[in-house]
Amino acid sequence: MLNQFTIAELTAKLQAKETSSREIVDACFKRIEAVDGEIKAFISHDRDDALRQADAADLLLRQGTTFREKPLLGIPIAIKDVLSVKGHPLNCCSKILGKYISPYDASVISKLREAGAVVFGRLNMDEFAMGSSTENSAFFTTRNPWDRSRIPGGSSGGSAASVAADECIASLGSDTGGSIRQPAALCGCVGIKPTYGRVSRYGLVAFASSLDQIGPFTKTVRDGAILLEAISGHDLKDSTSVPQPVPHYSSLLNGEIKGLKIGLPREYMVGGLDPEVQAATKKAVETLQSLGAEVVEISLPHTDYAVATYYIVATAEASANLARFDGIRYGLRVDGADPIELYSKTRGSGFGAEVKRRIILGTYVLSSGYYDAYYLRAQKVRTLIRNDFLKAFEKVDAIVTPTTPTPAFKVGEKSDDPLQMYLSDIFTISCNLAGICGMSLPCGFSKSPKLPIGLQILGKPFGEETMLNLAYAYEQNSSWHLEKPVL
């Protein structure tokens, strides 16, 4: 049962010597054995390695190391298969990486280790983080813990499902257009996409470099603050990480939101929004209002252009980033008579359908004769979208929206219609284009079947403190986060 607790609860228990890291790790592995055959959140895990880390943490605890020094000491945290963990496999849930073993730790992994965490497991995702359901994984589709006939969301579906199913205490994922917030919403946990530049991307396999950020999945807002704090900060190895001090997010949570102004974008209450999602969002806003927040209607006039802009910018960047998978230095190689044939055959058999689609689209929008009409124009529209947010943030402290238009959809429901799949990210995509921070937290359930609904809070650039405090205030006055799926 230790696997059901939060980081905050477990660090208190460890401090009081009521339990050990080994017991916590054991509990997580027992849970994985019991439920992961059905959930399929993990593509692999190394129990012995996790137990070695747990024993090292227990030794430090006995020797008097404090949680002030190592805030995550002994806490098992599972990792999306897009982050490098030295000596462990990394596949991005693609066939093209073959038997690749990471030769180094990503900076977020080094930070987790410094904080004392037990880093374990490879969590399922859509291939190269391209997708919204994990159906694009070359391994298998992860199932939503609340209803196994449904998707967990994506691309970080394994990260969300593993936390929701109590197979780990928390996890890391990555978010390029909603890949943390959307699965967090659909599985009923807390997911945070930090401001662009807040967290180092070194060791994250790049999808769209100007949009990608790494972030935490947790059971509570407080845990999200603890984990975000641990992974944030400037890094010499990522020239896009921003040299800004990291606030002590978790100690700044006080639930005091009187006078905070929250914006409701009128463009987000659109047709296609599920009535139960709409009702849950409305109720959540009323709760925030009753706690003293002031609600202001705002406009983000270029919202309708966000998905189109995203699928130009993200695919263009992906076509360049994924050029490195060419069969020469690592991973799969399919031989050919000359280098071009080798590249084409390797990439043709190594990449899945969605990745091929996006690389081809990205290549097209960057190609001679089309660059101005597509890529340059999209970059300009990106400016308009970003300006919408910056203008709104002159009037409000945070923006509140539904995270997704509907609760989790069925496995197979959208897998043959990429455009419909893309449109399921309609509320999360703008945040990445604008480079601001965003998060999702539970704000209700649909009736039948019972499926989680997520509330999205968007914050100013480097406005994580305010965003987290709003989320914390709401969570303290609701109980959705305490409900568990029946497994």
Add this chain to the structure above:
Amino acid sequence: MSDFDVKYVAHLARIALTPEEEVKIGGQLHDILGYIEKLKALDVTGVEPTAHAFPLSNVFRADEVTGSLTNAEALANAPSKANGLFIVPKIVE
């Protein structure tokens, strides 16, 4: 958009497609490009493009030698290697 040739662009991207994939992916991309056309309705005259939300310029670090992967580590994942080098097909006749 009407002149989108999936075969040609896939070649530029160095991705071999089967004839079935050409038909399927070509059709899907045609739909997606149709959707993307909506951006053309916007007037972007005088708007500066955004490449990065928070552009940082002149990012320097101290000019100090730090550790990097050894030759053996860099080659550890290679599909084909010999004498500390990657083996590739013949490039020059």
